[in-house]
Amino acid sequence: MSISTAELWFAIAGLAFGSWLLRFSFLGIIGNAELPKWITRHLRYTLVAVLPGIIAPLVFMPQATDGAFNLPRFLAALVTLLVGVWRGNLLLAIAAGSVTLYSMLNFGF
Amino acid sequence: MQSSRHDFWAGLWGALPFCVVVAPYGIVFGVLAAESGLDILTATAFSMAVIAGAAQFSALSLMQDQAPVLIVIIVGLAVNLRMALYSATLATHLGSAPFWTRAFVAYAILDHSFALADQKFQNEPDMSLSRKLSFYFGATSLVAVIWVVGTGFGAWLGAQIPDWLALDFAMPIAFIALVAPALRSLPHVSAAFTAATLSLLLAPVPYGLGLIISALVALLLGAEMERRMRQTP
Numbered sequence: 001m002s003i004s005t006a007e008l009w010f011a012i013a014g015l016a017f018g019s020w021l022l023r024f025s026f027l028g029i030i031g032n033a034e035l036p037k038w039i040t041r042h043l044r045y046t047l048v049a050v051l052p053g054i055i056a057p058l059v060f061m062p063q064a065t066d067g068a069f070n071l072p073r074f075l076a077a078l079v080t081l082l083v084g085v086w087r088g089n090l091l092l093a094i095a096a097g098s099v100t101l102y103s104m105l106n107f108g109f
Numbered sequence: 110m111q112s113s114r115h116d117f118w119a120g121l122w123g124a125l126p127f128c129v130v131v132a133p134y135g136i137v138f139g140v141l142a143a144e145s146g147l148d149i150l151t152a153t154a155f156s157m158a159v160i161a162g163a164a165q166f167s168a169l170s171l172m173q174d175q176a177p178v179l180i181v182i183i184v185g186l187a188v189n190l191r192m193a194l195y196s197a198t199l200a201t202h203l204g205s206a207p208f209w210t211r212a213f214v215a216y217a218i219l220d221h222s223f224a225l226a227d228q229k230f231q232n233e234p235d236m237s238l239s240r241k242l243s244f245y246f247g248a249t250s251l252v253a254v255i256w257v258v259g260t261g262f263g264a265w266l267g268a269q270i271p272d273w274l275a276l277d278f279a280m281p282i283a284f285i286a287l288v289a290p291a292l293r294s295l296p297h298v299s300a301a302f303t304a305a306t307l308s309l310l311l312a313p314v315p316y317g318l319g320l321i322i323s324a325l326v327a328l329l330l331g332a333e334m335e336r337r338m339r340q341t342p
Binding site: 007009010011012013014015016018022023024025026027028029035038039040041042043044046047050051052053054055056057059060061062063064073076081083084085088089090091093094097098101102105106 | 181191204216277288292303336
């Protein structure tokens, strides 16, 4: 990598401070104030609106295969989702997904 | 206070599955950082200062592509924009805490700690502020430490990690397991489905903007569906 040490530290410092500002934004400004109902209604959907957007490309275009669809990874994701919705248990879903992934990768394909 | 200490451990306990998956994720980041020429100290400082996996991975790949430093920062922050949404949600729960406490809460906002805390606070709205804070810091502290230590360990290992371990997929599996229990109502399922579909369609959009757009559309859709379903019982 040809980036200089000074530039590297500048990037790290900028990312660190900027990330903290984003995280602090509303916590810092709002403090005690009550948010209007319509805003809190939207905020209830932050998690289900953000995480699937991060997950989907990783599942359908995995980095490990340079973006090519990969059946073991897809099935592992599917099993994790189904077990997670069915049982509502995080650890169980992770375990089921991992077992699927490893058995497919090392024995199936 | 007995109850606060209990809540800290409850948060820590809830976060244990994430410790298991954040460790390999941190190690992968350390390995990639080392391959990009960062030494152990720099890689560890990177994780300690930023503690945001997705942003750090995108910053690293841009640096490898020789992108200008300013672009690296802007893109990393764009990927982290969702943290502002988390901040707004946590402000409704923890907003009455003192300034410096809120500053620390902000530093330690992570995807999973936000999810755990938000679920807990929605289920138990009567929790006192000090109990909420204890739970929150329990849910976030150990994972943050493991992320940093994992990075250092990965940077030390360098490129000795075998491919068959498929460490790249530890995080997607963990995130799916995190979202799945939240898919309990039609608006939540629709929002999640919309976010996933849109993010795939918008994947070519640069600088993490596709993710931001898909998240905003999904958010508006979910909230609007909830409003209409309440009006027509």
